[in-house]
Amino acid sequence: MKIHIERGATYRVQAYDALSVAVARGEAVQTLTAPALLQPDVAPAEWAIAQATAQAPPPLAAFEALLEHAPELVLYGSGARLRFPGAQVMHLFHARGIGFETMDTFAACRTYNVLSMEGRRVLAALLIGPAVGG
Incomplete structure (x- = not known):
């Protein structure tokens, strides 16, 4: 008998380090090594931002x-x-009533997990990988 309610994210950050973010959906894990977009109910996608570096957003x-x-x-x-x-x-974002927060990628991963588990429509735009790590 199921006695708890499942809601929130299908895609969750499972682990992260300076060069990658591991995103889990059930037992399947996808490792991201380049800038990416995370949403609770959409498969992770590449964030096409060729100009981003550790020095320039x-x-x-x-x-x-x-x-x-x-x-x-x-x-x-x-x-x-x-x-x-x-x-x-x-x-x-603010002009459109969309919340926008900047944080390092590690903090963004943790915050994404919390907000997505609450059922929020959160989008994490993450800089990941060696070109943007330092």
């Missing part, structure tokens, strides 16, 4: 593309260090 157009996912909240994981993307990016 992705361009505004990369953040504008996130709007098509209709998130309630965007978590921007800026790599191993906290790096804010700039006022234009924050305004892009």
